Amino acid sequence: MMSDSLLNALLHAKKVVTLTGAGISAESGIPTFRGAGGLWEGYPVEKVATVEGFEKDPQLVWRFYNERRVNIAKAAPNDAHIILAKMEKIYDLWIITQNIDGLHQKAGSRNVVELHGNIWRVRCTNCGRVEYNYEVPLREIPPRCKRCGGLLRPDVVWFGEPVYDINKAYQLTEKCEIMFVIGTSAQVYPAAYLPRAAWSHGAKIVEINPQETPVSSYADFIFRESATSAMRKIYQAIQEASQ
Ligand code: APR
Numbered sequence: 001m002m003s004d005s006l007l008n009a010l011l012h013a014k015k016v017v018t019l020t021g022a023g024i025s026a027e028s029g030i031p032t033f034r035g036a037g038g039l040w041e042g043y044p045v046e047k048v049a050t051v052e053g054f055e056k057d058p059q060l061v062w063r064f065y066n067e068r069r070v071n072i073a074k075a076a077p078n079d080a081h082i083i084l085a086k087m088e089k090i091y092d093l094w095i096i097t098q099n100i101d102g103l104h105q106k107a108g109s110r111n112v113v114e115l116h117g118n119i120w121r122v123r124c125t126n127c128g129r130v131e132y133n134y135e136v137p138l139r140e141i142p143p144r145c146k147r148c149g150g151l152l153r154p155d156v157v158w159f160g161e162p163v164y165d166i167n168k169a170y171q172l173t174e175k176c177e178i179m180f181v182i183g184t185s186a187q188v189y190p191a192a193y194l195p196r197a198a199w200s201h202g203a204k205i206v207e208i209n210p211q212e213t214p215v216s217s218y219a220d221f222i223f224r225e226s227a228t229s230a231m232r233k234i235y236q237a238i239q240e241a242s243q
Contacts, residue, residue: 002237006221009178009204010238016091017176018084019194021098023183023209024227028075030101034185035211039068049158058142058151065154066138069119073136077107080182080227083235085109090238094172098184098191100156113172115163115191117156126150166190173198182208182227186215195219206234 022032033039047053048064077085085108087093094111095104100119104112122133124145133143133152143152157163169191173179179198186192195215199205207219208230216222223230 002233003221006204006206007237007241010234011241013177013204014092015172015176016087016093016178016180017172017194017198017203018093018095018180018182019097019184019191020095020104020182021184021186021191023185024080024097025075025078025099025101025103026183027078027080027226027228028101028103030072030075030103032183032185034187045159050160051158054153054158058153061153062138062142065119065156066141069136069138072101072103072119073134075101075103077103078228080231081107081109083231086235094176096169096172096191096194098188100154113165113169115157115165115169117154117164119154119156121155122152123155124148124150125153130155163190169194170197173203174201176201176203178206179203180206180208181213181215181219182231184209184213184215185211186213 026032031037031039043064048061054061081103084095088109088111094113095109096113096115097104098116100116102118102120120132120134121130122143123130127145127148127150129145129147145152173194174197176198179195181195195205199218205219206221207215208223208227210224210226
């Protein structure tokens, strides 16, 4: 059962923002980063997710991203992605995601801010050209720029690099009436600032995560369960109430 006050907030809100992290794609078969079995347990972050690591061993970094691309290519959006896409018809809804898997767009969402880039984009370290590349698995590792032959890198944000579109993310955050925070451990900044910023601007914070996070201490509503299970309940309640 969903609380009446959450339902009431959902029925009156117009502007909704959803901050998503790796947990929303977990039920699509994409591993999260932290915790037991997380990606960072098997791969040292500094080797595969920093500029220094890439400069030292681009082969290793590309083998890591090639493996992730193979896995992500097999993944389909789950009900949480799909319901968020449907909710664009009800709300002025924006997704701010830390994920690079593109599953929100695959589910049909159009208003997506990808803070950490996209695994299907590559960027030339020589001429700066950016393009989409869906080759799975990659034929050449590391891949080279078609235009200048320079070394390509994944167009994703590594540790120590600035995130994409943070101004847009803050603008959306400051205006929203409800923010869903789904499947993020809220440990990586600046994304982790956003729920607090939304909360200080008066938004209701709805956390969906089987585990406690720093957001739990001030969230207005908490679903201690998986993303698909919580989003199904929320969507059903909205639909029933608006019939
Ligand atoms: N539904 C909802 N949440 C889930 C589910 C699920 N089915 N399964 C796991 N979670 C939660 C975990 O409890 C955890 O809090 O998802 C969260 C995943 O946390 P992280 O692995 O830390 O992922 P994220 O917060 O997205 O990491 C942020 O860190 O390493 C970088 O660039 C990487 O974008 C990533 C960033």
